[in-house]
Amino acid sequence: MAGVEATGIEDFPGERGQAETRDGITIAYERWHAPHPHARIALLHPLALDSSFWRPVAARMNGTAEIIALDCRGHGSSDKPEGPYSVEQFAADLADVMDEIGWETAIVGGASLGGCMALAFAAAHGNRLDALALMDTTAWFGPGAAEAWAIRADKAIASGMRSLVDFHRLRWFSDAFIRANPETVDTVMGVFAANDVDAYREACLMLGNCDLRAILEDFEVPVSIIVGREDFATPIAMAAALRAGIPGATLEIIEGARHLAALEAPDLAAAKLRALIKQVEAG
Numbered sequence: 001m002a003g004v005e006a007t008g009i010e011d012f013p014g015e016r017g018q019a020e021t022r023d024g025i026t027i028a029y030e031r032w033h034a035p036h037p038h039a040r041i042a043l044l045h046p047l048a049l050d051s052s053f054w055r056p057v058a059a060r061m062n063g064t065a066e067i068i069a070l071d072c073r074g075h076g077s078s079d080k081p082e083g084p085y086s087v088e089q090f091a092a093d094l095a096d097v098m099d100e101i102g103w104e105t106a107i108v109g110g111a112s113l114g115g116c117m118a119l120a121f122a123a124a125h126g127n128r129l130d131a132l133a134l135m136d137t138t139a140w141f142g143p144g145a146a147e148a149w150a151i152r153a154d155k156a157i158a159s160g161m162r163s164l165v166d167f168h169r170l171r172w173f174s175d176a177f178i179r180a181n182p183e184t185v186d187t188v189m190g191v192f193a194a195n196d197v198d199a200y201r202e203a204c205l206m207l208g209n210c211d212l213r214a215i216l217e218d219f220e221v222p223v224s225i226i227v228g229r230e231d232f233a234t235p236i237a238m239a240a241a242l243r244a245g246i247p248g249a250t251l252e253i254i255e256g257a258r259h260l261a262a263l264e265a266p267d268l269a270a271a272k273l274r275a276l277i278k279q280v281e282a283g
Helices: 049-057 088-100 111-124 145-159 161-172 177-182 183-194 199-207 213-218 238-244 266-282
Strands: 015-020 026-034 041-042 065-068 107-111 128-135 222-230 250-254
Touching: 015 088, 026 049, 026 088, 041 049, 041 088, 041 111, 041 177, 041 266, 049 065, 049 183, 049 266, 065 088, 088 111, 107 111, 107 266, 111 128, 111 199, 128 145, 128 183, 128 266, 145 199, 161 183, 177 266, 213 238, 222 266, 238 250, 250 266
Parallel strands: 041 065, 041 107, 107 128, 128 222, 222 250
Antiparallel strands: 015 026, 026 065
């Protein structure tokens, strides 16, 4: 399959589509069809990125699932309405996209911001959830999060998105990955730098106020959690809190990876999704 050997997000693009949400905005997405899919998977990207983040993982699914990856509200080619934003609103956007394309249920996977969105989707639309993949994410960023995220948002407004590029490059990627995959890193950081700064601010404020801890014990679907060993943004302690809070959840630590573990280790991320498919099929 074209793109399977490549790591870069420029490879293996999906078919582009768009859907209108209940509040009248347009959400863009990529879709990868499969001739005989065993499952349907919806994937949700990190802050200030877009659906292209998931292309290496989609390439490695080998046609075992039909896949969509959203450009979340305020990101990529989706509309960028004024705030405030909420994770519950982002979750409703996914439900509306699923309605548009005729999906009743899906396995939902999310990284970072996308993981918060996946948790919110599980809470509000649990009857549409087959399983959950949570990658380098958290239900709560901890005390002082609102202030810390507001400072980051204010810096973007005052100095532009490019003022945050170096900070995020080192936070998101391991040193080894940066050395081995400079083109991929530059492409990802280009997506970040091009993000709408006002929408970025609203998404930052949303994450600072996100607290989904109370809903974790209610999940009754298979849940797989992964986190990079060197993840400074949502460290192992946050992943461990998710596992402790979600009945039956599994946790795997990815050695050598930082915050974008799904991009540094797409083979493993795809393997986790295939394992979830088997769990769902087994009932």
